Amino acid sequence: MSTNSSITREAALRIGLASRELNVTPRELTLALAEKIDLPLTETKLAACSVEDLREAMDGDGGICQAEKEDLKRAVHLLWGEGVSGSELPSLDAYNDGDMPGSIRLACASNTGEILDGHFGSCDRFLIYQVSATEARLIETRSTLETEHAEDKNVARAALIADCDVLYVQSIGGPAAAKVIRANVHPVKIPQTGPARTSVSRLQTSLSSPPPWLARVMGISPPSLAQFAAMIEED
Template sequence: MTAQITREAALRLGMAARELDGLSAAAFAQAVGDRLGLPLTETRLAAITVTDLREILAGNHAEKDCAVGVEPEKLKQVARLLWGEDLAFSELPPLDSHSDGDMPGSIRAACASNTGEVLDGHFGSCERFLIYQLSPAESRLIAIRPTLEADHAEDRNAARAALIADCDVVFVQSIGGPAAAKVVRASVHPVKIPRPESARAVVARLQNSLRHPPPWLARVMGVPAQSLEKFATTDNA
């Protein structure tokens, strides 16, 4: 089980088990994994329901008598912990409100991360991608995507590329040639940031470039690069 669970998911499971009056975190994780499937990621835990919890606690994997005295409100609180809500010790940043179409003319960027809201991950080994929507006026953290499930695919790099295929840019500490080729094939532009840095700071620099994009970013945005305008020719025929 430990090899098939992210740190964040383990934290949520541990806090939820504590809420259930001393239930073994290991037994609880095993039961949840049997219910939701492996690997256990934040994404899978976010789908758990109160009904799931009630049936897990009444099943063969729960500890003896653990379902006795568990009120509906307690089960709701446990579910919120597993979703990542009300979790004071979570290392993950809260998401910003966002709906498709909110930010016309914006682009989407992914940051490879292992820790909080820090760009400190390598493409092939990071625990998650932080997904930002940004325009010249604002930026929003709209999703956090665990990579653990992608690592069980036959082609890990292709699965990771597919995970961020809706993005225009991905920031990583490093990325190998074959992996970079698969990212580019997914129409995502990889950018290396060798040292750990605040993901928000990296995104802010990209955001500042949107009004006057360099050639590579202009290609990503699908607009002419202003720096190349002087080389453009005009057909007067």
């Protein structure tokens, strides 16, 4: 059963948090709920889900596991949207591969809306931006919930953003940073919490005359070295 087109983004966040409470994967819980609740899974339908509904979905025919009553209660409250911080996910911008020639891809660690406020090993999601010198688009939000069950969470998180060129985080440990670099992503610490778009704008201003580290990311020679290259060619 495919659930990609049968669930809203808000509902996906609630299910993801509830699945963590129940120690199952978001996909497992989504499929279990789909057997109990008519598709599509919306916030309104999740808000009507009872503890009994969830129990039957979990351990009924084809269920995924049994759960303690208190765990079920906490999970149901999350499905209702209670205590779900940052549940208002930002709107995405339209994007197709090749739309922005010369752009790079940036991942920002986030827990709240479109705010850069996440630590690499504990953030709820990564905001994915396509950035050029003249334009920036938020093209995806990627939940990190699936990485919680990985044997090496840092490797799983690095793999989640392996198609990105740069990572912005509030903090990241040395071993985790090494795994991000191994995935060919350049980590940058932005300790101050703030709108992700502010940091994206700063990155944009650097693209036309990038510092050496950013030039390497972009696959070009740093401007400071260009004059020497020109001199060599003249000789």
